[in-house]
Amino acid sequence: MQPIDLVVIAAYLLCSAWLGLRLSGRQRDTKDYFIGDRRLPWWAVCLSVVATETSALTVISIPGVAYLGDVTFLQVAVGYMIGRVVVAFVLLPRYYRGEMTTAYAYLGLRFGRGMQSTAAVTFLFTRLLADGVRLFAAAIPMKIVLDAYGLEMSYFGIIAVLGVVTVLYTFIGGIRAVVWVDVVQMALYVVGGVIALSLIVSSLDVNFLEVAAAEGKTRFVDFTSDPISAPYATVTAVLGGALLSTASHGADQIIVQRLLGCRSLRDAQKAVIVSGAVVFLQFALFLTVGLALYSYFEAATIEQLGLAGPDELFPVFIVEGLPAGLSGLLLAGIMASAMSTLSSSLAALSSSTMADLYERFVSRPLTDAQGLRLGRLFTLGWGLVFIGAAVMFTGTDDPVVELGLSVASLTYGGLLGAFFLGLWVRRARQRDAIIAFGVAVATMSWLFLFQPGLVGFTWYTAIGTSITLALGGLLSLRRERTSGVGAVEGELSAEGEQERA
Structure with missing residues (x-):
């Protein structure tokens, strides 16, 4: 590593903040701040979706998955593409028909305020933990770099720097700044991955x-x-990949918020489906990097290399194996992937807090200026909380990508099951949905905390969805069949009818 690498990293951080502010435009109200006034081009939303779900986990952890095992992880991406088709043609039409700004507004209309708030609070908590893992992942290679220079800096310090820069442009520019910076950040880390793979291959005497x-x-x-x-x-x-993708892209506000910013339902459908193909190619790229590293490190074990875990394999190559300047560029790409996910989470958390909680419980109407100011305050507050949450994760023996997906999957099944319950079980009411959702989340949390390894994390969403649908359906049998209870396009539940009134 050379001083030029630190200069490249510092320049990237400054340019990201400047670019976000430059591209954000003037924010007039909460609709503009949270969903870009529904004027975002579908291709930009598509790339932003990919950048958001990719995060630093993909860049530094997936090469370790291939290094330790094989490329069967790529099957998950096949499932991702199937799940996106379900989102495009089953869930997105409901959101656009109801002119909604959050995914959980549908649950409010179908079941009532209680279910909407329950889903929103669960989303806030889970997103905080899952993206705390992602932010921590970005700090791993940065710490390796700083240690190489003798500049000892704690994970907290590194996370704080990344967090402050990201909060800055998200706070001012809203979702429009987030989307456009995501496009640039995605280009940076993909180009970095291609360059790294090319250099690894050129340094080998064998066909990796x-x-x-x-x-x-x-x-x-x-x-x-x-x-x-x-x-x-x-x-x-x-x-598991299909259900995980259906939940993450159809019931998770971090992705739904972007899709609701498209100009039309058709644009949103194109954005979510094409993003599946792009993600498949990205996974293939970084898994191939892992295969190349296997030859580069001569099949050495993690212990023989003196590393703490597989997530350090790619960062170590970046620091030790790349020419000056390129190391800094690739590390900037890793930070780009983390910052894109963090900015997306901040936008989603603040919009859900505003629309699903604050506006549901506070009857006092806000002016456009007041709503915009409050939305920005929520963004700032969540940014500070995120920094604290990321510091909770100090290491893992398994690839950190699996930890991040496991944490997110704890509630994905319950959320997706609640949506399907509203669509398919016409007699289900708010109490049925809340009880079934709570049991599903509690069951998955017990499996994750007390029975690790009993069930693969790719089953988490399927199990949670099944529990919510089965239990919610059984609870709904307690009452006589009533007519006219449907989803957004039909009539609403009794609670939802009251809420609309």
Whole structure:
């Protein structure tokens, strides 16, 4: 590492803040601040969606997945594409028909304020933990760099710097700034990944793909592993990926907020479906980097390399194996992926806090100026909380990407099940939905905390969805069948009818 690398990193941080402020435009009201006044081009939203879900986990952790195992993780991306089709044609039409600004507004109309608030609070808590993992992941390579220079800096200090820069442009520019900066950040880390792969390959005397194939690392499908405990067994990965993607892109405000910023339903559908193909290619790129690193490090184990975990493999190569300047560029790309996810989370958390909680419980109407000011205050507050949450994660023996997906999946099943319950079980009421949702989240939390490894994390969403649908459906049988209880396009539940009144 050379001083030029630190200069590149510092320049990137300054340019990100400037670019976000430059592209944000003037914010007039909360609709403009939170969903860009529905004037965002679909291709920019598509790339922003990819940048948001990719995060630093993909860049630094997925190479470690291939290094330790094989490329069966790519099956999850196949499931992702299937799930996005469900989102495009089942959930998005409901959101656009109701002119909603958050995913949980549908639950408010279908069941009532209690279910909307329950889903929103759960989203806030889970997103805080899941993206705390992502922000921590970005600090891993930065700490390696600073340690190499003898500049010892704690994870907290690194996270604070990244957080402050991201909060700055999100606070002022809202979702429009977030989307456009995401587009630039995605380009940066993808180009960085391609450059790294090219340099690794050029430094090898062997064909890394032949080495990987001889070791069984190019295996794409897995029909032999236990589908219950092995997260990348084919059935598990594809089904789990489909449900995970349906939940994350159809019931998670961090993605739905972007899709609601498109100019039309058709644009939103194109954005979410095309993003699946882009994510597949990204996963393939960074898994290939992992295969190349296997030859680069001569098949050494993590212990033989003296590393704390597989998430340090790619960062160590960036620091030690890249020419001056390129190391800084690639590290800036890793920070870009983390900052894009953080800015997206801040925008989603503040919009959900505003629309699903504050406006539901405070009857006093706000002017456009007051709403915009309050939305920015929520952004600032969540930014400070995020920095604290990221410091909670100080390490993991498994690839951090799996930790992040596991945490997010704890509530995805319950949220997706609640949406399906509202769509498919016409007799279900608010109490049924809340009880079923609570049991699903409690069950998944118990599995995650007290039975780790019993079930692969790719099953979490499927289990949670099944529990919510089954229990909610059984509870709804307590009452006589009533007519006219439907989703947004039909009549509303009794609670939802009261809320609308």
